[in-house]
Amino acid sequence: MRVVLAEDLFLLRDGLRTLLEAHGFEVVAAVETGPELERALVEQRPDVAVVDVRLPPTQTDEGLRAALAARREVPGLPVLVLSQHVEQLYARELLADGAGGVGYLLKDRVFNADQFLDAVRRVAAGGTAMDPEVISKLVARRTTPLQRLTPREHEVLALMAEGRSNAAIAQQLVLSDGAVSKHIASIFSKLDLAGSGDSNRRVLAVLEYLKP
Amino acid sequence: MWMTTARRGAAVALLSLAGPLLFVAYALGLCVSTLGSPWLGERVVGWCRAAVDRARRLAGEWCEVPIASPYRPAPPAPQPDAEGWYRYEKTLYRTPRVPRYLLRVHWLAEDPATGRDMSWLLLGTVVGPLLGLLAVLGGQPVLRAYGRWTRTRLAPAEPRPWQLWVNRGLRDLWRLAVLALLAVVHTACGVVLVVLFVLTHVLGAFLWWPWCAALAQRLAGLGRRLAGTWSGTPVDELYRPLVEPVPTADGFYRVGRELRRSPRPALRRARYRRAMTDPATGRDVLWLLGDGPVTALLLAPVVALCWGFAWGLWIPFWVWVGRFFADYPSPWEHVWAPAKWLADTPLLGGPLGLLCGAAVLALAPVLLRLHGRWTRALLAPTEKARLAARVQRLAETRADAVDAEDAELRRIERDLHDGVQARLVALGLKLSAAEQLVEREPERARELLGETKADSGAALAELRSLVRGIRPPVLTERGLVDAVRAVALDLVVPVEVEADVPGRCPSAIEAAAYFATLELITNAVKHGRAESVRVQLRHADHVLRVVVTDDGVGGADPELGGGLRGIRRRIGTFDGTLELTSPRGGPTAAMMEIPCELS
Numbered sequence A: 001m002r003v004v005l006a007e008d009l010f011l012l013r014d015g016l017r018t019l020l021e022a023h024g025f026e027v028v029a030a031v032e033t034g035p036e037l038e039r040a041l042v043e044q045r046p047d048v049a050v051v052d053v054r055l056p057p058t059q060t061d062e063g064l065r066a067a068l069a070a071r072r073e074v075p076g077l078p079v080l081v082l083s084q085h086v087e088q089l090y091a092r093e094l095l096a097d098g099a100g101g102v103g104y105l106l107k108d109r110v111f112n113a114d115q116f117l118d119a120v121r122r123v124a125a126g127g128t129a130m131d132p133e134v135i136s137k138l139v140a141r142r143t144t145p146l147q148r149l150t151p152r153e154h155e156v157l158a159l160m161a162e163g164r165s166n167a168a169i170a171q172q173l174v175l176s177d178g179a180v181s182k183h184i185a186s187i188f189s190k191l192d193l194a195g196s197g198d199s200n201r202r203v204l205a206v207l208e209y210l211k212p
Numbered sequence B: 001m002w003m004t005t006a007r008r009g010a011a012v013a014l015l016s017l018a019g020p021l022l023f024v025a026y027a028l029g030l031c032v033s034t035l036g037s038p039w040l041g042e043r044v045v046g047w048c049r050a051a052v053d054r055a056r057r058l059a060g061e062w063c064e065v066p067i068a069s070p071y072r073p074a075p076p077a078p079q080p081d082a083e084g085w086y087r088y089e090k091t092l093y094r095t096p097r098v099p100r101y102l103l104r105v106h107w108l109a110e111d112p113a114t115g116r117d118m119s120w121l122l123l124g125t126v127v128g129p130l131l132g133l134l135a136v137l138g139g140q141p142v143l144r145a146y147g148r149w150t151r152t153r154l155a156p157a158e159p160r161p162w163q164l165w166v167n168r169g170l171r172d173l174w175r176l177a178v179l180a181l182l183a184v185v186h187t188a189c190g191v192v193l194v195v196l197f198v199l200t201h202v203l204g205a206f207l208w209w210p211w212c213a214a215l216a217q218r219l220a221g222l223g224r225r226l227a228g229t230w231s232g233t234p235v236d237e238l239y240r241p242l243v244e245p246v247p248t249a250d251g252f253y254r255v256g257r258e259l260r261r262s263p264r265p266a267l268r269r270a271r272y273r274r275a276m277t278d279p280a281t282g283r284d285v286l287w288l289l290g291d292g293p294v295t296a297l298l299l300a301p302v303v304a305l306c307w308g309f310a311w312g313l314w315i316p317f318w319v320w321v322g323r324f325f326a327d328y329p330s331p332w333e334h335v336w337a338p339a340k341w342l343a344d345t346p347l348l349g350g351p352l353g354l355l356c357g358a359a360v361l362a363l364a365p366v367l368l369r370l371h372g373r374w375t376r377a378l379l380a381p382t383e384k385a386r387l388a389a390r391v392q393r394l395a396e397t398r399a400d401a402v403d404a405e406d407a408e409l410r411r412i413e414r415d416l417h418d419g420v421q422a423r424l425v426a427l428g429l430k431l432s433a434a435e436q437l438v439e440r441e442p443e444r445a446r447e448l449l450g451e452t453k454a455d456s457g458a459a460l461a462e463l464r465s466l467v468r469g470i471r472p473p474v475l476t477e478r479g480l481v482d483a484v485r486a487v488a489l490d491l492v493v494p495v496e497v498e499a500d501v502p503g504r505c506p507s508a509i510e511a512a513a514y515f516a517t518l519e520l521i522t523n524a525v526k527h528g529r530a531e532s533v534r535v536q537l538r539h540a541d542h543v544l545r546v547v548v549t550d551d552g553v554g555g556a557d558p559e560l561g562g563g564l565r566g567i568r569r570r571i572g573t574f575d576g577t578l579e580l581t582s583p584r585g586g587p588t589a590a591m592m593e594i595p596c597e598l599s
Helices: A009-020 A034-044 A064-075 A088-095 A105-111 A113-122 A132-137 A144-146 A151-161 A166-173 A177-190 A200-208 B002-018 B020-036 B037-063 B097-110 B113-136 B141-155 B161-202 B206-229 B265-278 B281-324 B337-344 B348-379 B383-440 B442-470 B473-478 B480-492 B507-526 B562-572
Strands: A003-004 A026-031 A048-052 A079-083 A102-106 A129-130 B086-088 B092-095 B254-257 B258-259 B495-500 B534-541 B543-550 B577-583 B588-595
Touching: A003 A009, A003 A034, A003 B113, A003 B383, A009 A048, A009 A105, A009 A113, A009 B348, A026 B562, A034 A048, A034 A064, A048 A064, A064 A079, A064 A088, A079 A088, A079 A105, A079 A113, A079 A177, A088 A102, A088 A200, A088 B480, A102 A113, A105 A113, A105 B037, A105 B442, A113 A129, A129 A132, A151 A166, A151 A177, A151 A200, A166 A177, A177 A200, A177 B577, B002 B037, B002 B113, B002 B141, B020 B037, B037 B113, B086 B097, B092 B097, B097 B113, B113 B141, B141 B161, B161 B206, B161 B281, B161 B348, B206 B265, B206 B348, B254 B265, B254 B281, B265 B281, B281 B337, B281 B348, B281 B383, B337 B348, B383 B442, B383 B562, B383 B577, B473 B480, B473 B507, B480 B495, B480 B507, B480 B534, B495 B588, B507 B543, B507 B562, B507 B588, B562 B577, B562 B588
Parallel strands: A003 A026, A003 A048, A048 A079, A079 A102, A102 A129, B495 B534
Antiparallel strands: B086 B092, B254 B258, B534 B543, B543 B588, B577 B588
């Protein structure tokens, strides 16, 4: 799997590259500024991009903006954004185009190599991987269609938003795979998501969940 | 048919004769209500108005000219505020009696329909019988004419531009007259003050001088206020602050070379020192002395023009009216020649007098403005005084800023020292323990390593919240508007953010505005128990304006809340201001303004 990596701190960049290459990913470009990243994304067309939000030269949200610009050019280009802090504002901008294939994680999540690599793979496959911190802030905000969900369905949807697979959700909530599928089907019907490909509906459900 | 019109004409003629009676009753009603018995006065005025309203109805029924009633609606009864006070303009009253009385008197006296009613009653005494008797002969057309004339006096009227111009001229002329009277008083007071100054210093009673200076300040203050409200040239008042005497360590006050127990002598000396060193005091006295001559100079053209108007038009006109009633010789045989000549040649004097009258009305506003300028020239704070006040303010805000910075650095130091540093030490201990155990108990070592991983995550989380307290990353990355939006997203209470800030403010101002806004939103949710909050951010005319409104319980007071005072201090460093309106029961609106340029 071809990966473009954007991170301005040498130590982290090198660490990530080592980690990814050790697990069979091919790092086609490791860049450290926003413009370089944009160029690399459009030229290389990687399977997935792992991007730090804050990049030189402006040291603002250069990475995020470069990723969004590249996604406008190449719709659905999978991007996993890493940051020292998570903001719902950014999460929402990433999810806004509704094309899926986005992730947004705290940098600490890299400590847990398996989870991190799992997130990279999921994003590359067009799913979502949202940090539990983003999700937890949403729990307090119930929006209208979501009020129809049962507490259990809420738990399932929150884990879906984190980008877990059905099997992972079943393991986490100690349910059978069938029960999880049933919950998910019920969530889709309660949120009025017509059947148009399961992965697309998953993204739509998550977007609904992440709405203000 | 003819009989009805004849009867109606006769009725009009007879009824009109009651005009003077009603006029007197009307005037008495107004007098009584201003003199402290509003209830009775209003009753009388009400009866008179009912009578005039009947005339309006009759004009509709008999003369085929319907007239609407022009009176303003009665003012509502004054309502108490949260603490039970009744407000009228800038004064608070314990009971509603006085505000109610003032409201009603103003309502009666300021209604233009009142004056028009009274003029109709007087003029009607002449016009009514005349047209009424003519209607007996001429029938309906004459009655209609009478109705139309009544309508010109009694219908609701919008003043025409020329009327407004004349009114404004007359109003300013009146104000000039008042200012002229005041100017005489001022100059007299100025002379008295100079004499007092010399006397107090000669007799050694110089500590009384500040009292005299205070009188000058009072008069000058009135002059400043009038310049603002009448002449349209607002003048700021700026006197040096009094330097309060500071007691020694054992509680004595220094007076020259003596030490006294009581602060009073020291305070008197401080007052004297201020009166003598503040240039504004000298300028006040100078203005008082000069106001008389300057106002006289300004009024000279008005007096000349009024003279022309009087001898050209006014006096000859009344003499001409008087000759209808009695024959008498020319009254201006022994007056000054030019006046006599003007009065004797109506063909030239008339137009000239009219011209003079118009010129007076045109000049009055200009002269009033000029008087305001003269006041401003002497009574406005000098550049030096402004700078001194500014330096004072800057010294205050700088001290605040330094204190705030220091407190902030202490907080950060403490948080790092007690939090993250301690955690990292513990982490190091666990790692060395794991190192020891690797050979002997690999299972336990692995366990410890897992714990250290969790600990480092916790340390990072703590650092994150610390960084957010110093300067939220979103603010650095995106600027004020998105930082506020991010806050809005993190709160359970719905916060609506409206923004029109086309650019980034300077970083320090951005941070101050962000934390102030955060404080306001938090207050609204925590103390105001608001269910929804609205934040508007706007940058216009070089000012960043943030308005936070909520639907909470209100009753916030910037003087009581430490948080609000903190906001004031924080944005005061950038010349920012915070205004808060928070009536009991809500809604609360806080408006923050910080002058800044966008990049």
